[in-house]
Amino acid sequence: MAVYGIDLGTTYSCIASIDDVGRPTVLRNLEGTDTTPSVVYFESGDNVIVGATAKDTAVLDPDNVVSLIKRDMGREVPREIHGFNYNPEELSAFILLKLATDAQTVTGEVARDVVVTVPAYFGAAERDATRKAGRIAGLNVIDVISEPIAAAITYGVLNPESDRTILVYDLGGGTFDTTVIALRGGHIEVICTDGDHELGGADWDARLVEHLAEQFRAEHPDAGDPLDDKLTEQQLRRDAEEAKKALTSRTQHTVRVMHGGRVATLEVTRDVFEEITKDLLDRTVEITGRTMEVARSKGVTDYGDLVLVGGSTKMPAVAARLEAELGITPRLQDPDLAVAKGAALYAFEETFRRLLADGAREEAEEMASRAGLSAEQQRQIAARRIKTVASRGFGIVVLNRDTQAEEVIHLVHANDELPAGRSSDFFTVHDDQTTADVRVMEQAGAVESPEPSDNNEIATGSVRIPSGKKAGWPISVTFALDASGLLHVTAEEKETGERLDLEVEVGGMTEDDVEASRAALSRVQVS
Numbered sequence: 001m002a003v004y005g006i007d008l009g010t011t012y013s014c015i016a017s018i019d020d021v022g023r024p025t026v027l028r029n030l031e032g033t034d035t036t037p038s039v040v041y042f043e044s045g046d047n048v049i050v051g052a053t054a055k056d057t058a059v060l061d062p063d064n065v066v067s068l069i070k071r072d073m074g075r076e077v078p079r080e081i082h083g084f085n086y087n088p089e090e091l092s093a094f095i096l097l098k099l100a101t102d103a104q105t106v107t108g109e110v111a112r113d114v115v116v117t118v119p120a121y122f123g124a125a126e127r128d129a130t131r132k133a134g135r136i137a138g139l140n141v142i143d144v145i146s147e148p149i150a151a152a153i154t155y156g157v158l159n160p161e162s163d164r165t166i167l168v169y170d171l172g173g174g175t176f177d178t179t180v181i182a183l184r185g186g187h188i189e190v191i192c193t194d195g196d197h198e199l200g201g202a203d204w205d206a207r208l209v210e211h212l213a214e215q216f217r218a219e220h221p222d223a224g225d226p227l228d229d230k231l232t233e234q235q236l237r238r239d240a241e242e243a244k245k246a247l248t249s250r251t252q253h254t255v256r257v258m259h260g261g262r263v264a265t266l267e268v269t270r271d272v273f274e275e276i277t278k279d280l281l282d283r284t285v286e287i288t289g290r291t292m293e294v295a296r297s298k299g300v301t302d303y304g305d306l307v308l309v310g311g312s313t314k315m316p317a318v319a320a321r322l323e324a325e326l327g328i329t330p331r332l333q334d335p336d337l338a339v340a341k342g343a344a345l346y347a348f349e350e351t352f353r354r355l356l357a358d359g360a361r362e363e364a365e366e367m368a369s370r371a372g373l374s375a376e377q378q379r380q381i382a383a384r385r386i387k388t389v390a391s392r393g394f395g396i397v398v399l400n401r402d403t404q405a406e407e408v409i410h411l412v413h414a415n416d417e418l419p420a421g422r423s424s425d426f427f428t429v430h431d432d433q434t435t436a437d438v439r440v441m442e443q444a445g446a447v448e449s450p451e452p453s454d455n456n457e458i459a460t461g462s463v464r465i466p467s468g469k470k471a472g473w474p475i476s477v478t479f480a481l482d483a484s485g486l487l488h489v490t491a492e493e494k495e496t497g498e499r500l501d502l503e504v505e506v507g508g509m510t511e512d513d514v515e516a517s518r519a520a521l522s523r524v525q526v527s
Helices: 052-057 088-107 124-136 147-158 201-219 230-249 270-276 278-297 316-326 338-357 361-370 375-383 511-521
Strands: 003-007 012-018 024-026 040-044 047-050 079-081 084-086 113-118 140-146 164-171 176-184 187-196 252-259 262-269 305-309 330-332 386-389 394-399 406-412 420-427 435-443 455-464 474-481 487-493 499-501
Touching (some): 003 088, 003 147, 012 338, 047 052, 088 113, 113 124, 113 338, 140 147, 147 305, 147 338, 147 386, 164 278, 201 230, 201 252, 201 262, 201 278, 316 330, 338 375, 394 474, 406 420, 406 474, 435 487
Parallel strands (some): 003 113
Antiparallel strands (some): 040 047, 079 084, 164 176, 420 474
């Protein structure tokens, strides 16, 4: 049984599996590279191209190219292309399908059972959207796990002899997380996490684009703004990313900007690049400090390693700044591929454990044999446990009887150990009320707040109230956040004890929508 781990990244994605000697291995795409740009190009309404070709085409046909779609996951942000509307789940499904199809071509085995990673700071809506994207792509999503956990699994496998607490600093193309993780006896326990899913390498690129455009305008003030032209802007974004990568190993790089019949040859130095992006790095350091404060409140003060993952951590300023701030020498942990490898290990181990739990020992042993695992390694896998925490707080909107103002009561709090759950009694406001609306809210900022404006509404539902009841009729609401970070909400009518299921659809797609999307996208050729 072949299972796979997928790092569904904001700017680049990759897929990995376990080879015949038990090692996680990234599978190269049909273009011969380990990573695939997370870019989708609609050549027509029924032909979609994903990857490097799509990224290159953004310069020529920007209106039909979609990138950075991961930042829209969990939100209703449709894109109209060639007369069709596509939501973020469907666009992500194209990327997942490209990865799975290429993996099948390489291995000769159907790539169907997968674990997909998400930023640790992704909430319930984003995680649910990711799972649905996999289903739209025709995949069986075994689980959705946080990227730092996947990186920690890779780290733990490579360093099996050492128990320690590590700080994972994960700066990818579009998201940032920092997570404190304890490795003990082969087990993995997340202590706390924090992050920003709209902060990543793409923001460093954007700063460089702005800088180059400003330099061009200064040299050719009569040529207009290059950012006003979509083709020039796309070329600038491509040049900025290449410059950023070049400045990882060089101290200066030359960019030629062409617009309005004029050409400017611009020198970009590493010092200037670091200066114009300093506030972005400052934000990551601030979030890291906040995470360490929470860890300190939980008794964690010493760290065995500061592990850097995510392609953007290769920028020299990152390691230098972190070492200066924290006094810990950072370790680059296979930054581009560690997450996919960890997801593959997790997919393998989780499938192996489930087979044993279901009594399918023969199947489990065959799976282990194909991976060349010893009896001791099988025992370790069967025994390994992973504990994680909630990335944010979740609650519902209530009406304060004294002030008549709406406020949010949180039932699950950020960094509660998962699975987490809590029940609480709430009461109707009016006599003869027939229904009670339940508005499910997710903490939006770094600090939990009762103000509805400081939270995001991620789902709604309603509970029927028996007729003729006075105000103050009780209803028990239960929140359960599972180990994958997916939220389940139920309610119980107190008088009869009858259990009521709240029909809560987290995110923008219902189950029927998922099936409809899967059927509709089957008409599209993806390459």
